[in-house]
Amino acid sequence: MSRANIENTTSLTRRGAFALIAAAPVGAIPIVAVSSYPLFGATPDPIFAAIETYMHAKDAAFKACDESDNAEHQFTLKYGASTPDALSKEVREKLAPHRPRHCKIENRNSRADCEVLAGVLGRCDRGDASGVGFANRRL
Amino acid sequence: MQTAVFNEKVRPLELVATKKWMDYSEAATRLLNTAPTTVVGIAAVLAYVGDNLESVGGDDEETMKEFLGTIAKAAAVLAGLPV
Numbered sequence: 215m216s217r218a219n220i221e222n223t224t225s226l227t228r229r230g231a232f233a234l235i236a237a238a239p240v241g242a243i244p245i246v247a248v249s250s251y252p253l254f255g256a257t258p259d260p261i262f263a264a265i266e267t268y269m270h271a272k273d274a275a276f277k278a279c280d281e282s283d284n285a286e287h288q289f290t291l292k293y294g295a296s297t298p299d300a301l302s303k304e305v306r307e308k309l310a311p312h313r314p315r316h317c318k319i320e321n322r323n324s325r326a327d328c329e330v331l332a333g334v335l336g337r338c339d340r341g342d343a344s345g346v347g348f349a350n351r352r353l
Numbered sequence: 354m355q356t357a358v359f360n361e362k363v364r365p366l367e368l369v370a371t372k373k374w375m376d377y378s379e380a381a382t383r384l385l386n387t388a389p390t391t392v393v394g395i396a397a398v399l400a401y402v403g404d405n406l407e408s409v410g411g412d413d414e415e416t417m418k419e420f421l422g423t424i425a426k427a428a429a430v431l432a433g434l435p436v
Binding site for chain 2: 271274281288299
């Protein structure tokens with residue numbers, strides 16, 4: 215998950231909410247007969263708890279996503295892909311210039327088998343259907 | 354070996370992130386469906402949602418309709434109007 219679209223948010227505590235309202239331009243909040251409205255109910259307004267819960271959940275989600283992204287990035291740097299497979303980074307880099315899309319090897323069992331398989335990638339390069347089939351089969 | 358490293362270092366954090374993201378989504382739903390019981394609460398949630406429109410689902414017409422309906426109902430209750 216990416217934080218690309220994450221916007222900054224301001225902290226809104228109950229005190230902050232009052233400050234926000236106080237700072238609102240005249241006319242933004244109708245003051246007509248305010249005294250006739252219940253500013254404070256007998257019980258606390260649940261909306262403030264909902265706002266705070268949301269803010270904390272949002273912060274926690276973005277923090278967790280950052281940590282996950284960072285771990286994935288470190289893994290990618292070390293192994294050359296964001297998910298595990300049988301190829302080492304070195305083998306992957308060697309194959310990269312020649313690897314057609316459907317020759318991508320994604321088995322997680324035997325690195326040795328995949329390195330053998332890498333030897334037949336030339337058939338895939340020529341669009342040989344049997345080569346493609348061989349490259350895609352699970353070892 | 355890669356799988357072992359992935360399962361130890363990456364996968365757990367992915368699972369945590371998924372869980373936190375679900376919590377976040379649920380909190381957004383709760384925020385938009387909680388009826389304020391005070392005028393201050395109405396002003397606060399309108400201001401907050403207005404400032405965070407994108408993250409609370411403000412681009413979704415149905416979501417916003419429900420939210421505005423919740424606020425309209427809460428305002429009507431506070432004004433002593435029939436709901």
